Amino acid sequence: MHELSIVQSLLDLAAKEMAANGLAKLLRIKVKYGGLTAIAPDALEMGFTALTAGTPLAGAVLELEETPVILRCGKCGLEFSPKDASGRYGVFAPCPACGEEIGHAVAGGKELFIEYIEAE
Amino acid sequence: MKIPVVRNILEANDRVAAGLKEIFAAKHILVLNLMSSPGAGKTSLLEKTLGDLRGEFKMAVIEGDLQTDNDARRVAATGAQAVQINTEGGCHLSSSMVAEALKNLDIEGLDILFIENVGNLVCPAEFDVGEDFKVTLLSTTEGDDKPEKYPLMFNLSKAMVLNKIDLLPHVDFDMERAAKFARALNSDLPVFPVSCRTGEGLAAWYDWLRAARAAKA
Secondary structure, three states, rough: OOOHHHHHHHHHHHHHHHHOOOOOOOEEEEEEEEOOOOHOOOOOOOHHHHOOOOOOOOOOOOEEEEEEEEEEEOOOOOEEEOEEEOOEEEEEEEEEOOOOOOOEEEEEEEEEEEEEEEEO | OEEEEEEEEEHHHHHHHHHHHHHHHHHOEEEEEEEOOOOOOHHHHHHHHHHHHHOOEEEEEEHHHHHHHHHHHHHOOOOOOEEEEEEOOOOOOHHHHHHHHHHOOOOOOEEEEEEEOOOOOHHHHHOOOOOOOEEEEEEEEOOOOOOHHHHHHHHHHEEEEEEHHHHHHHHOOHHHHHHHHHOOOOOOOOOEOOOOOOOOOOHHHHHHHHHHHHHOO
16 A cells, blocks of 8 residues: 555645645646556545545545556567556567567656646 | 646655665665565575674664564674664555664664565565665565566566575475566566575575675775
């Protein structure tokens, strides 16, 4: 449940941005998280509801968007985003061009950031 | 009003971690963040390492645990300084917890500081605690597919220790498979098969520690 720490950091950042812009009511926060991060969206949403209840941030919408895992083949350099049978981003996959299985570099999927907030 | 933010959510943690790195760099202390599942043998590896290298390095340990100071007492029995952090249910250490623990630690003249994270292969991976390197410990009594299930942890690690190899004849653990998947997204990852019980393989781990420490001096 490290999502609670993440939500707390998220709310601290939002509150700072709102104060800097003289805004009092938070409407929406847009968060992007990489497919390789250990983020459970349900846990983030639950933490968000729990930590905003009874505060000026209560009622705001938390919008989550997963960003793709991007691997760069260690042999031929091709960048690709493997998905498993259920359509989720996979991590271990042969390069679609040359078939190399190991030594890929992670070119995307570890990020975790607030893209924007909407407030009034 | 829409305000573009585009800021790393963990930047508060990262900022404190960066401050810790400066302190450790100024004092030439090698700092390792040791992570594993519960029961893989983090404390056993530390007991062995602290005992065997006692004459070579001045070492200390920050122990992260949900409850109890059992591990800190085991570590202190080797003669090394140990400071306990009880996360009281928290699933990972954060940089501010380590900064707080440092107040109770004499780091003057220290060569190596081990930070034993909470036993958990998920959450600790996200939080920089000021370390030079993350080291992941895996044991042969777990599934050999752990690196497939927890890719971020193994991707971020600078070394992997594979403990309990004395039990290999009794378990269905495929060392090749574990190493292959650990290296799939981290091709230079050194893997050290050891037994903390018999001492087998520890020499190679100690050589890696010596080299890492020398690079920080």
